[in-house]
Amino acid sequence: MTVTLESVKEAQSRIMPHIVETPMYRVAALDEYLGCEVHLKLENMQVTGAFKYRGAINKILQLSEEEKQKGIITASSGNHGKAVAHGAGELGIKAAVVIPETAPPFKASSIAQLGAEIVYSTVTERFAVSERMAEENGYTLFHPYDDDDIMSGQGTVGLEIMAQQPSLDTVIVPTSGGGMLGGILTATKESTSAVSIFGAEPAMLPRYTRSLEHGERMTVESCRTIADALVSVQPGVRNFPVVQKYVDGMLKTEDASILKAMKMLLMEAKILAEPSAAVGLAAVLEGAYVPQRNEKVCFVISGGNVGFDQLVQLDDVSYDIR
Structure with a gap:
């Protein structure tokens, strides 16, 4: 696509x-x-x-039933992670968010309050961590921007x-x-x-x-x-x-x-x-x-x-x- x-x-x-x-x-x-x-x-x-909710919910709504059951993961400095967590919560889907250590604490807290699992990483390693966890757990990867x-x-x-x-x-x-x-x-x-x-x-x-x-x-x-x-x-x-x-x-x-x-x-x-x-x-x-x-x-x-x-x-x- x-x-x-x-x-x-x-x-x-x-x-x-x-x-x-x-x-x-x-x-x-x-x-x-x-x-x-x-x-x-x-x-x-x-x-x-x-604005991040637009892209997150567009991808979430296209997940298969099998993908929904396995869960989703993303890497985000805050807003995309919050969007993914909210959309996943609305549809009862497990979500994990890899957050860079530079992210403001209040953004990380808001993601956790929406029920997502929080994983901390460096800015440069966040995508590698999310990709590895997706492969290990069968999660669908939600890249915050590099995704059609x-x-x-x-x-x-x-x-x-x-x-x-x-x-x-x-x-x-x-x-x-x-x-x-x-x-x-x-x-x-x-x-x-x-x-x-x-x-x-x-x-x-x-x-x-x-x-x-x-x-x-x-x-x-x-x-x-x-x-x-x-x-x-x-x-x-x-x-x-x-x-x-x-x-x-x-x-x-x-x-x-x-x-x-x-x-x-x-x-x-x-x-x-x-x-x-x-x-x-x-x-x-x-x-x-x-x-x-x-x-x-x-x-x-x-x-x-x-x-x-x-x-x-x-x-x-x-x-x-x-």
Whole structure:
């Protein structure tokens, strides 16, 4: 299987009874700060608080009865694991989640509360651990992004964006392994939409920026970033060709700008976004992308699972009007 516009549309029909069609929020209060007409796609209001539930439930709903009985496993820094745990719990399926040691404790706790088995690992070893456990126990492996069913499910965000605001000029998508970016690119670029799509990633983990520059998947050094949901060190095998074919550019941003964007969303738009969800706005604040004053820009707010310790960091953060 490969991801196509048709597979994204099929995913939308399949998952619609299980997800929230999240709002497209026009926020004029942010126009002066970002220098454009600001629209927010609020995936922080999705089931389990992040876009990840779209892909997880799309794959879960296609499991055979034998696969359901044996159980499922995934590797995740938080949001995907929570989505898999929730979907599995809804259908009475055993789930295990391999979590990197860098994941915020509150995310690990929320996964455990949903009934999933928690296994800790390093960021670089998490996928190897989940693959080994899948083989040893007969689990079905749920890769958080390098999977066609997952990517098709995430692509439904793009279908909703086009239906809710067809006159957009630009969409900026938080990016790690490339599941949501690849899905949104497929949904938009294989339709009649003329919208430009950019990915945004932490400057400390520029896996897509470097990979696109070199024309092949590159691995970057693992390091900590406040954007804890964007810690993949290499683009996905299935994701990279889609991104390489369709993306209009990649944007990088520093952690300091991400904190500014988080606080700006909270104070000016009254939107609680996790750090990883604020990278698109941070990239514009930093000047990585400079929109036109009348440009209609949609920022995908990918999740809202925020720990109190992350909110405390905003206390001394300030931001300015452009």
